[in-house]
Amino acid sequence: MTAKKQFKLYKQKKQWVIGCSTLLLSLTLGAVDVQAADNSTTEKTDDAQLATANSPETSTAVPLRSTGTTEPQGQTNANPVTSQATPSAVPQQAANNTTQATAPVTPVASSTGPSSSDSPANWDYNYERIINITYQDHYDTNGGASSNYHCEKIIQMAENGRWEEVNWYPPKGTFPPGVKVPPVHFAAASPTEAANQRWEVSYVMRSIDLQTATGHQIISQVYAIHNGQTIDIPEMEIQDSGIPVAYHPRISPLGIQNDKVIERGGYYYLTGATLTYNTAGIIYHGANLSTAANIVSFSELVIFSAPINLVYQDLSGKVYNAYGDQYPAYAASYQNVAQVDYGQTLSVNQLYADAQKYLNRYVTSVFDDPDSNYQIYGYFDPAGKLHPIQSPADYPGFTDAQAGSDGLTYQLAIIYRRYGKVDAPVTKTRTIIVNMPDGRQEQTIQEVTLAQFADYDGITGEELGTPTWKVLTGNEPDSNDDWETLTAGNHDWQAFIVPSIAGYTPSLTQVGAKTVNDSSQDQTINIYYTANAEPISPAQPGQGERGHSGPANATDQTGIKPVNFAGQAVSKSSNQRNAMARLPQTGDHSAAGLAALGGLTLLTLFGLAGRQKAAPRK
Known part of the structure; x- marks a missing residue:
């Protein structure tokens, strides 16, 4: 810089005088308070305006009024940057x-x-x-x-x-x-x-x-x-x-x-x-x-600072609104919850803590009471991919935000965690039909009801884990307490004992137990009865043809062995004996049987007569 001094000095009857001294002034500025007795002013020129002169004894300055309109000649730029x-x-x-x-x-x-x-x-x-x-x-x-x-x-x-x-x-x-x-x-x-x-x-x-x-x-x-x-x-x-x-x-x-x-x-x-x-x-x-x-x-x-925004979305990516779509202003979104300066970052724990805090605030404002079932499940990265959170190592980091003109936005996935059936129950049925001899049918129906249970999201219904099968053991399918985890014997069709009927034999004496799973097929089993034959007593040793004691080749009561028409002795076949023995019991009186009986009687009589005539020859 160069200092231009375009003025003349006056001292001791000279034209210009300059008094230039280096003084240490008071630290408070505006120390001079010079008051004129009469300072009425009149604007006369564009360069400067002079005040009305007062008494010679006055030597103090008075505040000035700025018109803000005068541009001094030769002035430099007074707002330099x-x-x-x-x-x-x-x-x-x-x-x-x-x-x-x-x-x-x-x-x-x-x-x-x-x-x-x-x-x-x-x-x-x-x-x-x-x-x-x-x-x-x-x-x-x-x-x-x-x-x-x-x-x-x-x-x-x-x-x-x-x-x-x-x-x-x-x-x-x-x-x-x-x-x-x-x-x-x-x-x-x-x-x-x-x-x-x-x-x-x-x-x-x-x-x-x-x-x-x-x-x-x-x-x-x-x-x-x-x-x-x-x-x-x-x-x-x-x-x-x-x-x-x-x-x-x-x-x-x-x-x-x-x-x-x-x-x-x-x-x-x-x-x-x-x-x-x-x-x-x-x-x-x-x-x-x-x-x-x-x-x-x-x-x-x-x-430069970036506002931190939190937007809560369901698992489908839709901004969550517990009040319904008709109230978009109540969506679970929070703007400018924090500020992060350029060059700085926020820790993942701080981000997650803030996210949980504002989620609890939202849930409380909706339901008047905190609900721990509302949880942060994960976050969506800038590409829209869902990242589940299973441990602190999965918390979103500073670079996982979506950057935009409104700041850094974290898109958090929330769930309403529930536990129960994740699909409709399935029932497997075995029907046992007993066909009675008199034509009646008796049915026994065996059922096993199975369902898959898991944690699921109460907002979207999506499963949150691997489902497990359970069996209904009570009478209330809508109550989780009436379902049990599958164990040996609690999801079987039980064994069935077929009732016995005298004189009849069933086609099956029992139907065995069978373990049921979700891939089992329904079954129908029919059981029939068959009438039994009459029991026959076998000949005992030492008994004759008719059951009497004596030699096996002994003659009947007439003492004459049965002979055929050719003069040969015959023995009754077991079938004949059985037939003869059975006829009185069964009522099987055929004409052939009567004729045979009569012929046998005549032959017996003729034999007795011959023996009597031969006796005198002795």
């Missing part, structure tokens, strides 16, 4: 679009008498313009400044009724390298009223530490403000500087929060502010009318 880092995306355009009004707009009438210098020959229009400039040794972009104050005093005498332009720069090294610093600028002016002027000027630096994808970018703005002046600082657009879309800028809660970051139309801006310099010193008016007094240097950290 410079960057100490050089990322690819540098949001400087919004920070360089303000012009600082540094020209005096309402001068201070410090006295109405002649100049405080040695009396000149002619007092007409020979009045002083005194400019006190306060600055510190060093200003830092982190908001710090040294406590060593310096004062530069510039005294101008109006020559021929005119003060020349002033442009003063602080010494090199006062501000960080590369920071654009405006001069203390006072335009040339022609005092039109007999009055001295006194100005208090100070420097203020605002730095913005903006986070980028590769580090930080410092944007510093330096302002020179004089007493009674107001400077408006415009909004500044904040670009993402390569940071992913899920992250949005915000003022860090760790530092000064005079400003805010606002969103408008999808773009983000740092709010504007106002600087004023009055009897209380320099005041920074930030967002929401917040103020910071006696401020000379400060820094605000703008970081």
Whole structure:
């Protein structure tokens, strides 16, 4: 920087005088409180306005009123922005679009008498313009400044009724390298009223530490403000500087929060502010009318943070809504439950704890009571694939979120865990039909009812584990207590004993037990009876043909052996004997049987007669 001094000095009847001293001023700014007895002002020119002169004894300054309309001749850009880092995306355009009004707009009438210098020959229009400039040794972009104050005093005498332009720069090294610093600028002016002027000027630096994808970018703005002046600082657009879309800028809660970051139309801006310099010193008016007094240097950290959103979905991927689809606002979704700064992550345990906390909050709001059956079953990754959670090792990680313009969203799968039948029961039947000899039928029906049981989701009905078969052992199929796990003998068709009937033989004496499973087929078994034959007593040893005792070849009662018609002796066949023995019992009286009986009787009689006639021959 080069310091231009375009003014003349007056001292000891010379034309220009400058009193330049290095003074350690008071740490409180705005220390000069010069009050004029009568400070009525009238706007006369575009460059400066002079106040009405008062009594010569008055030497204090009064606050000034800013019109905000005068653009001083030769003024430099008073809202400079410079960057100490050089990322690819540098949001400087919004920070360089303000012009600082540094020209005096309402001068201070410090006295109405002649100049405080040695009396000149002619007092007409020979009045002083005194400019006190306060600055510190060093200003830092982190908001710090040294406590060593310096004062530069510039005294101008109006020559021929005119003060020349002033442009003063602080010494090199006062501000960080590369920071654009405006001069203390006072335009040339022609005092039109007999009055001295006194100005208090100070420097203020605002730095913005903006986070980028590769580090930080410092944007510093330096302002020179004089007493009674107001400077408006415009909004500044904040670009993402390569940071992913899920992250949005915000003022860090760790530092000064005079400003805010606002969103408008999808773009983000740092709010504007106002600087004023009055009897209380320099005041920074930030967002929401917040103020910071006696401020000379400060820094605000703008970081990028991603909101964490939790959306609860059922196993089919549909956003869960316990109130029904007609109330979409009540869906189980929570926005901005946490913030994570760019470059940081959240632990999986913290993510899961937050997810469970907000699920419990939702369930309680719906059912007025927590229900432990509502559980986080898993999560959907950005591709939509379901990942079940069986242990903490399965918790979703930081990179499992879906990134979007609204932040980082975790799509969590929830279930309403239930236990019971997961399919319709099946009944296996064995029917045993006993066909009685009299034509009646007696049926016995044996049933075994089986069903698969498992944990299932009460929201979608999906099974949550491998089903197991159970058998119905009670009378209430809808009660889980009436079903038992399959064990030996509790899912069999039981053995069946066929009833016995005298004189009849069944086709089966019993039907055996049979184990039943879900693949068994229904069965029907028919049982029939067959009548038994009459029992026959066999001939005993030592008995004759007719059951009498005696030799086997003994003759019958007539003493004559039966003979056939050819004269041969015959013996009764067992069939004949059986027939003869059976006829009286069974009623089988055929004509042939009667004839045979009669013939046998005649032969017996003829034999007896022959024996009698032969007897006398002895």
